[in-house]
Amino acid sequence: MNKVVLIGRLTKDPELYYTKQGIAYVRLRLAVSRSFKNSLGQQEADFINCTAWRKPAENIAVYCKKGSLIGVTGRIHNSHYQNEEGKKVYNTEIIADTVTFLDRKKVEA
Template identity: 55%
Template sequence: MINNVVLVGRLTRDVELRYTPGNVAVVTFTLAVNRNRKNQNGEREADFINCVIWNQPAENLANWAKKGALIGITGRIQTRNYENQQGQRVYVTEVVADNFQ
């Protein structure tokens, strides 16, 4: 099976480095990726894609990237689900980045 993603976009906010209870670095961020075509008003729209990066690349991203930075990532699409506090099933689709430039 093939599950490869390559994205180039801008960070929508400053990233926040967190650590899991097992002391693993993780950063979640949203990448704004422009669409190829303009809409009916002549404006370029963007998709806002949720991403996560782990370990040393997460620490590097947190030290380097700020809101608005243009970055490229490679990774894979991953889905997961959980039950929230209201007992509802929540489905999440995100890109798990392996590295960035």
């Protein structure tokens, strides 16, 4: 079973892209707090790359910004490619199946 559940904050404003076939996607990085503090008593975080597709991607682009708290349910995806020097580069990311917005919407007067 390949299932991941994350809650974290966006590290930058999301940017919406489209494939040549017109499918929407957004790449984002989540700062996910660890469940423990380091030896200095500081909270640390992991920075995890995620990709959302289609309608969830469009919703993220419209409703989220840097610092937004979201929940992601998805799967781990590993890939690799050869760079210009011929060296194999490995990439691990989360492919989001569902995204939940966890911030309360602020009402401006």
